[in-house]
Amino acid sequence: MRRTLPVAIAFTAGMIMILDGWLNISFINTFANRYFMRFITVSSTWAVGLGALNVVRIHVRAIGMKRPNYGFSYVLLFFFFTMIIFGVFLERNTNNPFYQWLLASFRVPLSTAVYSLNSFYLASACYRTFRARSLESGALLIAATFTMIGSVPMGGAIWGGFPIISDWIIKIVNDAVIRAFSIGLTLGTLSQTVRNLVGIERGYMAAGE
Amino acid sequence: MEENTIWHKLSNIDKRIIYVVMLFAVMIPLLKPLGLPLVYQREVIDTLAVIRSFPAGTIAYMGCEVDVSNSAELRPMMIALAKVMFELEHKIIIGGFWTDGCNLAAIWLGPVLDSMGAVYGEHYVILGHRSSPTTILDTARIDWIDAYSDRDINNMKLSEMKVMEGLAKASDLGYACIMNPGSPGTATYTTAWTATGTMSMILDFCTSGMYISAGANYQAGLTKGLVGGLNGAAQFEMLVNHPDKAVRSMDAQAFGHVAVIVFLIIGNVGYLNIKKLEREAKGE
């Protein structure tokens, strides 16, 4: 029962959506679009609350047990509850000026700062990895160089051929490979989904092997 | 073979030196732009031509699938797009499914459009964030007002706004410009609208990371326009005669790329010379 019931639920739900995607049968289409999709939205919203509880539990325990760096747990919990109080319970909810100020003054710069690390990490990763160890890695190196220099104005200013070669690599060579990957990915996704629906993959069920 | 030759040093430059060089390569052109000329891509020119082909009064949708992390590339596109849409007297319907998309649209586009003389509710509206894009876009195919529960970001009634006149369902839109940093993005809209035959005039404004897959969709005809990355944003700004942040940032991007290429060359020079020394040592 512990293994059969989740598989039965997954199979039934999956078949409803598959049949809705292919077939023009009105009661299936209505059930899938009107009730099923809304049920999915509502049930996934509950999971947000579970995640919040997990965060609070871990950090309250860290404070209680005085784990290393537990001071940061105080900071996290302070901002966590502040955002919830202002965003959920007070006037105008997420349009509350203080909530908006918190978003604009903390979240925006922090997210932008972390994202901007990509430029530094990319430089160090490229320097470390793009070595002409073999024919293939040499070809990768040359393609990367042409693509980078051709995609900025300076490349066109140095030599008019750089943007043309860069464009060709991206639009012809790269596009063909991306399409091949997409076909393989789609079939892999289909196969994975079928394995989940019929219960061959049970990793999400906590039902064991 | 000794391991402290100049070639070993070139091949093993400390990461921190790379970070500092990158910092200066990007920061100096940002503070002192050089004004390097842009090369205009065909797809950006064609995208603007598509937008300009629609007459005054066309209802245009802007999908603000943005976040602060991708704002460097998408914000300039959104602002330039909003300006040209207003100048062409198109009605601007702004929506989005990323959590902060509509909030950021209100912060970035509201002041810009208001300064140009646009009136909220008459020339443009911000629909507000909704979760579950598939459900909303599917419902919008049949009844737009019902899809958004007749409420905008400020909880005002959409059905009472002048800008919403003529928009009963998605097929009433003239065109849709979707900011595309990932998912949900243009693919969400093409799946919901283009694949179902509802509306196919979807223009893709994507980040540089999405440019490759967006390019494949554009080539296949799934989307009817493509503006990609900071480069595309800069070109779009110049073409609509509103040069701004993207144009100013292009020099920094150019020098950043050149810095990476210089490090690649240095690393490979060091590596190849080390290999040569190893072969010579073995040959002895």
Added chain:
Amino acid sequence: MDIAALRVAVKPFFEGWLKTDSNQMSLASFIIFICFASLVLRYWYIAVRTNQPLPKLRRIAGLDAMDESIGRATEMGRPVVYNAGISGFSAPTYAALAVLNYVARQTARFDTRLIGCFASAQVMVVAQAAIQTVYMEQGKADAFRPDDIRFLSGDQFGFASGCVGIMQRERAAAHHMFGSLAAEALILAEGGAAAGAIQISGQTNNLQQPFLIASCDYTLMVEEVYVASAYLSQDRLRIGMLSAQDIVKAIIVVVIFIGAIATTAGSTIVQDLLKVY
């Protein structure tokens, strides 16, 4: 061949029940789906009811290195950090959970600490239950630490910061990234590299693939993620399904090839046949 007449002849059979789309490829994609379903049933029968040999899976270096990375973590007395990507329940996440089951089994066997970092609360809840079950099956229920299975943040950069912080503070010896990753992929990979972890990535976003190839020790190429559970378990049923998948892929490749040749020669017969309904 008169395609228009064929369309008219075919339409009455399907128009009552088969949904159409604007590309007019409903029938072609439905036939591919039926082919796939038939092959799945065939290989299911072969795998379960017969002892007929199934095709061998080629070696995938990244998956072979999973045991090596867990062994390294065990010897060094440092944890394995596992992250299942940033998307909620989708096919890549299911593949990631299948691999997580394997990793949990190995860490339970060798008494290695496993830290799970999740960006989706739903996935975290399911993963926690799955790992606990695995630990109980291995007789190591006491070794399971619920605090090590963490929901970090729904925001991709909040998640990346949290995961990198965990790897650096806990000095992770192995970092496994499976599932679907976006712009934070490079931050996670470089963070893991800075912490000295051996890194194996298997994620399905082909746009992030170049970054991960540049910064990880082993990278599974896009759809190899979906092969992972079959490869690691060597289960006949799963391998059989992969065989079905590969045959359908071969059929699609042949159709593309013939279509490209025909279109180059000026004929639209393949396109017309694909769009017959």
